[in-house]
Amino acid sequence: MTRATPPDAFYDILRGVAALTGNSVVADLARLVADDMPPEIWIAFNHKQIGSKRWLVDALAQVLPQPQGPVWVLGAWYGVLGALLLADERLTIPAVVSVDLDSTCADVAERLNRRHVAAGRFRAVTADMMALDFAGQDSAPGLVINTSCEHLADVPGWLATLPPGLPLLLQSNDYFREPDHRSCVASLEAFKAQAGLSETLFAGALPTKNYTRFMLIGRR
Known part of the structure; x- marks a missing residue:
């Protein structure tokens, strides 16, 4: 059975990647996902x-x-x-x-x-x-x-x-x-x-x- 990933998990993952890499764009994306992930943002990234x-x-x-x-x-x-x-x-x-x-x-x-x-x-x-x-x-x-x-x-x-x-x-x-x-x-x-x-x-x-x-x- 495939288990859906909770939306807040994407936020936590992105915050972790931002902390690991120091990449400010990833941190900004994490905040965007936390607000309200827009449609097709996955295509844009x-x-x-x-x-x-x-x-x-x-x-x-x-x-x-x-x-x-x-x-x-x-x-x-x-x-x-x-x-x-x-x-x-x-x-x-x-x-x-x-x-x-x-x-x-x-x-x-x-x-x-x-x-x-x-x-x-x-x-x-x-x-x-x-x-x-x-x-x-x-x-x-x-x-x-x-x-x-x-x-x-x-x-x-x-x-x-x-x-x-x-x-x-x-x-x-x-x-x-x-x-x-x-x-x-x-x-x-x-x-x-x-x-x-x-x-x-x-x-x-x-x-x-x-x-x-x-x-x-x-x-x-």
Whole structure:
């Protein structure tokens, strides 16, 4: 007979892992689980999602560790990437703005990042990335991150709306079989051509079991 795991057991396990590793993000996740574990948080923290975000953070630490303004994360879901960015001691990031079209994400993102919200370094916004006006912001973004370029109908068209010279981190993939993927690319070179960046600081590919993820860091 399979015995269900009590919800408070996940909290105790996460607190134990946080104590063992000293990882502040795990401690923040434990508090989120204790509050009210949101649906699909297990997907947001699975090994594939975290592996991809770890690759992103490592690359950013190499080529752009100190963005000159807030980092805007588009399609940010539950704010996990923002948490990893603000926790990494190799990076000097003044603030993260976490953007998602789903109105249920903002509350979860701010609860996960509650320490950074209190310090004025994190806020979650419900908005359509296609309608954002970065040139009109009170504080110019130091970096805009979009890890979901494959979901956009027109990647070059979206990029054309951004201010010239804006620092960007973009990801896409070659997973053409997914129906929601409308702008997949077949290779890293194809992604470079699609993005048309004026300057490229990093270009790389991360093979996974079912697809390859591509990443570019540079300027519009």
